[in-house]
Amino acid sequence: MSSEIAEKTIEVIANFKEIDKDTITLETKLKDLEMDSLDALNLVFELEEAFDIVIPDEQAFETDSVSDMVTGIETLLANKEKEAGGEEE
Amino acid sequence: MSHRRVVVTGLGVVCAIGTDLETFERNVFEGKSGIAPIESIDISKMRFKNAAEVKGFDSPEHFDKQQLAILKRFSQFAVAASRQAIQASGIEWNDQVAKERTAIVTATGAGGLTDLDDQYENLYRFNKTRTPPMVVPQSMPNSAASFISMETGVCGPTYTVSTACSSSNHAIGMAFHSIRSGTVDAAITGGSEMPISYTNLKAWEALRVVSTDTCRPFSRDRTGMILGEGGAVLVLEELESAKARGAEIFAEISGFGMTADAHHVTMPSLDGPVRAIRNALADAKVAPERVGYVNAHGTATTANDSMESKAINEVFGEHSANVAVSSTKSMHGHTLGAAGAIEAVATVLALHRGILPPTANFNEPDPECDIDVIKNEARETAVEAAVSNSFAFGGLNAVLVFKRYEG
Numbered sequence: 001m002s003s004e005i006a007e008k009t010i011e012v013i014a015n016f017k018e019i020d021k022d023t024i025t026l027e028t029k030l031k032d033l034e035m036d037s038l039d040a041l042n043l044v045f046e047l048e049e050a051f052d053i054v055i056p057d058e059q060a061f062e063t064d065s066v067s068d069m070v071t072g073i074e075t076l077l078a079n080k081e082k083e084a085g086g087e088e089e
Numbered sequence: 090m091s092h093r094r095v096v097v098t099g100l101g102v103v104c105a106i107g108t109d110l111e112t113f114e115r116n117v118f119e120g121k122s123g124i125a126p127i128e129s130i131d132i133s134k135m136r137f138k139n140a141a142e143v144k145g146f147d148s149p150e151h152f153d154k155q156q157l158a159i160l161k162r163f164s165q166f167a168v169a170a171s172r173q174a175i176q177a178s179g180i181e182w183n184d185q186v187a188k189e190r191t192a193i194v195t196a197t198g199a200g201g202l203t204d205l206d207d208q209y210e211n212l213y214r215f216n217k218t219r220t221p222p223m224v225v226p227q228s229m230p231n232s233a234a235s236f237i238s239m240e241t242g243v244c245g246p247t248y249t250v251s252t253a254c255s256s257s258n259h260a261i262g263m264a265f266h267s268i269r270s271g272t273v274d275a276a277i278t279g280g281s282e283m284p285i286s287y288t289n290l291k292a293w294e295a296l297r298v299v300s301t302d303t304c305r306p307f308s309r310d311r312t313g314m315i316l317g318e319g320g321a322v323l324v325l326e327e328l329e330s331a332k333a334r335g336a337e338i339f340a341e342i343s344g345f346g347m348t349a350d351a352h353h354v355t356m357p358s359l360d361g362p363v364r365a366i367r368n369a370l371a372d373a374k375v376a377p378e379r380v381g382y383v384n385a386h387g388t389a390t391t392a393n394d395s396m397e398s399k400a401i402n403e404v405f406g407e408h409s410a411n412v413a414v415s416s417t418k419s420m421h422g423h424t425l426g427a428a429g430a431i432e433a434v435a436t437v438l439a440l441h442r443g444i445l446p447p448t449a450n451f452n453e454p455d456p457e458c459d460i461d462v463i464k465n466e467a468r469e470t471a472v473e474a475a476v477s478n479s480f481a482f483g484g485l486n487a488v489l490v491f492k493r494y495e496g
Contacts, residue, residue: 036353037355038355041295041296041297054136056136057136060297
């Protein structure tokens with residue numbers, strides 16, 4: 001797991017929830033962050049903006065913890081790089 | 090005045106499954122869906138690709154150049170539908186039905202907001218320094234109501250209601266109450282919407298409630314709503330006045346109930362819809378046991394359909410087994426501010442014809458939606474009373490009750 005992506009994810013969540021980023025770890029569960037469905041929707045938007053990725057609907061609300069989120073974002077970033085590489089060929 | 094009754098004497102509709110009443114009627118009972126890939130704008134950067142667009146509606150066929158200068162597409166749908174409804178009703182304003190005692194109440198969710206993309210692009214992107222002079226009157230939500238009054242000379246209470254997806258039911262309900270209370274004797278009422286603009290589609294995409302598949306209300310494999318465009322208009326009249334001029338009566342409109350959830354902007358509550366349906370039935374003085382059909386809000390989102398099923402079961406109790414339910418949004422899409430009006434047309438036709446329209450695209454029952462869904466094929470059942478639900482974002486609920494008219 002990339003520490004850079006993890007750090008950035010935690011920072012986005014901390015800014016969004018207006019809480020200290022030291023209170024969030026990879027093990028933090030999303031339900032512990034007291035997010036309702038609208039919060040989740042807005043957080044997904046913030047993460048898409050921060051990483052310049054598209055998070056598909058079916059993936060958007062299936063994460064349970066911060067570590068799930070980071071894994072999902074890593075996969076999406078890798079796919080994006082592969083597609084960009086493919087276009088150049 | 091409390092004994093005054095109100096009837097529907099004219100219907101008009103423009104939507105994805107018909108730009109005239111006859112075509113709409115045929116398709117809605119055949120379960121034919123108008124949902125297809127979006128053609129009117131570039132969707133290459135959209136995640137969802139389908140909508141219920143109005144095809145074969147040629148604006149210059151309906152309006153001259155001067156009229157088109159002040160009527161954007163959302164208004165054109167309402168005006169075209171009003172012409173159909175007025176013609177079908179045969180209403181003529183005279184000493185018996187006065188123009189001063191006729192109301193016009195229209196509805197739209199977004200009005201002309203969705204038509205502003207071109208103006209923004211011209212100003213911000215192409216650095217143009219002016220817009221055409223008619224943008225303000227074109228975009229105002231009451232544009233259609235004002236045009237209908239100018240075209241017909243009707244000059245009683247005239248206004249426009251905007252409550253997102255409940256707009257049309259609020260408009261029709263207010264028009265109905267105005268006639269029943271004796272404020273007016275007739276009304277031209279309905280709603281229209283044109284949601285197919287890039288900005289608006291992107292905004293809906295961000296809400297993550299639009300299906301990349303199609304609209305499958307109450308089906309276990311449903312994946313969200315499908316946006317639709319269109320409009321519908323009803324002519325309502327006080328019963329004795331309609332009878333006196335020998336009008337054909339399609340159905341009686343007998344109840345209207347409205348509530349707010351006071352809960353959450355997008356998550357529906359159970360309490361708000363339940364109270365709205367109960368209020369509408371009480372307003373109609375119709376016992377729940379007399380209702381045989383519900384034209385559901387039925388958006389095909391996970392949240393709405395399970396909530397609405399529970400609301401129906403709570404209101405009708407054991408009688409729920411005898412209440413057939415369909416969502417015609419499976420065919421004409423979710424037309425937002427026009428939804429209640431198009432669905433009122435479907436409900437009135439169902440009562441008039443003794444046939445209940447189906448829920449198209451239905452695949453498999455969902456235990457979360459434990460109601461009698463009319464699956465894919467219309468049912469020949471003459472029912473006495475029908476309920477038509479609209480529940481809006483912002484938690485605003487509006488429900489109408491119609492009754493079969495039997496002389």
